[in-house]
Amino acid sequence: MHDRSSSGLHLLHDTDAGKNIRPEDLPFTVQGMTVAYHHKPVLWGVSYSAPKGCLTAIIGPNGAGKSTFLKAALGLIPKLSGETKVFGEPIEKALKRIAYVPQRSAVDWDFPATAIDVVMMGLYGQIGWFRWPSRKHRQKAMDCLKSVGMQDFANRQIGQLSGGQQQRVFLARALAQDSEVYLMDEPFAGVDAATEKAIVAVLRQLVADGKTVLVVHHDLETVRDYYSHILLLNGQHVADGPVETTFTPENLQKAYGGRLASTQLDGLSEASGA
Amino acid sequence: MDIFLQFDLPSILLGSLAALACGLLGNFLVLRKQALMGDAISHVVLPGIVLGFLFSHETGSWAMMIGAGIAAIFAVLLIELIRRIGNVEPGAAMGVVFTTMFAAGVVILEQTGTAGVHLDVEHALYGNLESAIWLDAYTLSDLWNWQALSTLPESIKQLFIVNLLVIGFIVLFFKELKISSFDPLLSASLGFSPKWLGLSLIVMVAIAAVAAFSAVGSILVIAMFICPAATARMLTDNLKTQLFISGIASLSAGLFGYLLAAFGPGLLGYEFSVSAAGMIAVVAGLQQVLAMLFAPHYGVVMRRRRQREHVSA
Numbered sequence: 393m394h395d396r397s398s399s400g401l402h403l404l405h406d407t408d409a410g411k412n413i414r415p416e417d418l419p420f421t422v423q424g425m426t427v428a429y430h431h432k433p434v435l436w437g438v439s440y441s442a443p444k445g446c447l448t449a450i451i452g453p454n455g456a457g458k459s460t461f462l463k464a465a466l467g468l469i470p471k472l473s474g475e476t477k478v479f480g481e482p483i484e485k486a487l488k489r490i491a492y493v494p495q496r497s498a499v500d501w502d503f504p505a506t507a508i509d510v511v512m513m514g515l516y517g518q519i520g521w522f523r524w525p526s527r528k529h530r531q532k533a534m535d536c537l538k539s540v541g542m543q544d545f546a547n548r549q550i551g552q553l554s555g556g557q558q559q560r561v562f563l564a565r566a567l568a569q570d571s572e573v574y575l576m577d578e579p580f581a582g583v584d585a586a587t588e589k590a591i592v593a594v595l596r597q598l599v600a601d602g603k604t605v606l607v608v609h610h611d612l613e614t615v616r617d618y619y620s621h622i623l624l625l626n627g628q629h630v631a632d633g634p635v636e637t638t639f640t641p642e643n644l645q646k647a648y649g650g651r652l653a654s655t656q657l658d659g660l661s662e663a664s665g666a
Numbered sequence: 667m668d669i670f671l672q673f674d675l676p677s678i679l680l681g682s683l684a685a686l687a688c689g690l691l692g693n694f695l696v697l698r699k700q701a702l703m704g705d706a707i708s709h710v711v712l713p714g715i716v717l718g719f720l721f722s723h724e725t726g727s728w729a730m731m732i733g734a735g736i737a738a739i740f741a742v743l744l745i746e747l748i749r750r751i752g753n754v755e756p757g758a759a760m761g762v763v764f765t766t767m768f769a770a771g772v773v774i775l776e777q778t779g780t781a782g783v784h785l786d787v788e789h790a791l792y793g794n795l796e797s798a799i800w801l802d803a804y805t806l807s808d809l810w811n812w813q814a815l816s817t818l819p820e821s822i823k824q825l826f827i828v829n830l831l832v833i834g835f836i837v838l839f840f841k842e843l844k845i846s847s848f849d850p851l852l853s854a855s856l857g858f859s860p861k862w863l864g865l866s867l868i869v870m871v872a873i874a875a876v877a878a879f880s881a882v883g884s885i886l887v888i889a890m891f892i893c894p895a896a897t898a899r900m901l902t903d904n905l906k907t908q909l910f911i912s913g914i915a916s917l918s919a920g921l922f923g924y925l926l927a928a929f930g931p932g933l934l935g936y937e938f939s940v941s942a943a944g945m946i947a948v949v950a951g952l953q954q955v956l957a958m959l960f961a962p963h964y965g966v967v968m969r970r971r972r973q974r975e976h977v978s979a
Contacts, residue, residue, distance in 0.1 A: 468854055487857060488857070499849045503847070503848045504908050505844070510848075513844075513845045516842075516858065517857060521858075549903035565852075569856075
């Protein structure tokens with residue numbers, strides 16, 4: 393059987409140790425989640441609780457189940473076991489408190505919609521069934537586009553935008569949802585430097601506003617600059633906690649195994665010493 | 667005039683309304699990359715239609731339509747079940763369900779003796795557009811005479827109601843259909859279940875297909891689910907505008923298709939006319955070709971010109 397000793401409950405973070413934590417204070421908690429595609433397990437008994445008001449990177453090798461973790465936690469794909477609680481509520485009842493930003497490849501960019509149309513979709517939950525968006529909603533969508541620096545492209549068909557611009561539109565849409573928890577699947581994948589900067593600025597603003605943000609991240613070199621916390625996955629829960637104490641060569645070795653060159657590890661550990 | 671009102675107008679109405687109901691829904695099928703769903707649904711509804719007919723003993727009845735709707739839901743569920751349990755790709759699951767249900771429909775048709783009534787192969791393919799007649803119409807004023815209008819063929823009235831249902835469905839669920847077609851995951855996380863929306867779209871498609879089916883036949887049904895939407899997509903980047911354009915394309919295909927079929931050969935000196943349903947589908951196809959060539963932004967001609975300017979610049 394699988395060794396599940398490393399995937400125990402990590403509800404208490406070192407910073408919180410000793411304090412009495414109520415479940416309604418935990419923005420995003422996953423317990424014992426197992427997911428399989430066609431009988432092949434992708435995630436094994438992962439338990440995790442996101443630190444409130446922090447910017448957390450989800451890292452791990454390819455196929456570690458990072459995207460799967462988000463999707464299954466949200467109930468967007470079937471899972472064998474596990475449950476997700478959002479501020480103590482079951483996820484099904486709290487979907488509106490969460491904004492999810494899928495990978496850019498998840499949608500068809502040839503769709504007849506403009507940038508502002510897509511951002512408006514983030515407001516559909518607040519608008520509700522059957523009702524049509526009003527001017528007020530349009531204004532709000534415009535503000536969200538502004539905050540990612542995309543206001544000049546509001547009426548551009550989304551397929552005519554660059555990859556980075558598309559990613560920013562996605563981000564603006566998540567901002568429009570005005571949630572408390574943000575889950576983002578590789579927002580930095582294939583974007584230009586300007587977009588990367590814009591995204592980082594928005595992520596920091598979200599955290600400054602007290603939101604809890606979880607980001608699937610690929611580039612190990614920027615983890616230390618962008619994030620305060622990490623969650624390391626490789627099919628199982630490897631480690632989670634503040635970057636200073638958790639983003640260590642030992643943990644990375646555990647998550648990536650031989651797939652991470654030792655020189656890379658050296659570079660990262662040097663950075664941690666600096 | 668009375669000949670036009672009695673024979674041509676009903677056929678034009680029938681063709682145009684059938685085209686409109688299918689053409690509007692086709693937008694969402696094309697956007698969801700389910701364009702062939704219209705084709706498929708027009709097959710799986712057969713057992714539903716036959717059972718509906720056995721129940722009500724009249725063709726073109728609402729019982730047939732309800733039967734078709736139930737058959738469509740049943741088919742969608744069955745596809746999902748086979749896909750999950752059989753562990754096969756969606757296309758294969760569809761293929762199995764469609765052929766099986768169509769065959770089941772044929773068997774029921776044969777076994778119950780309904781085959782002799784109305785549902786025969788020729789009608790199923792080409793429809794029966796020209797058989798629509800409105801004998802109580804004599805003058806143009808009959809067009810706003812309620813009593814005369816009430817004598818319009820049943821099939822036209824039915825298609826009219828189906829169009830109201832389709833338009834109502836799209837207006838009511840526009841936002842939901844849009845988001846669930848573009849981003850099903852977001853749609854689900856905001857509480858707009860893409861599954862339920864997809865299922866209700868398929869049910870509407872089944873209703874439109876059956877209403878259009880008996881009038882214009884399955885060839886035209888399939889053409890109308892795809893052509894107007896694809897034509898409109900070439901001409902705009904706005905979904906609302908696309909719906910309008912596809913509506914106009916559907917109606918005009920119905921009108922000009924019929925006129926060409928009825929009077930085109932006459933203008934060339936021939937004494938016959940050709941199948942109206944077939945001609946409507948041809949016109950819809952031509953619209954698509956014209957749009958592909960001459961659309962202001964996506965057309966081949968303009969794209970070439972832009973490329974040339976780009977090169978010379």
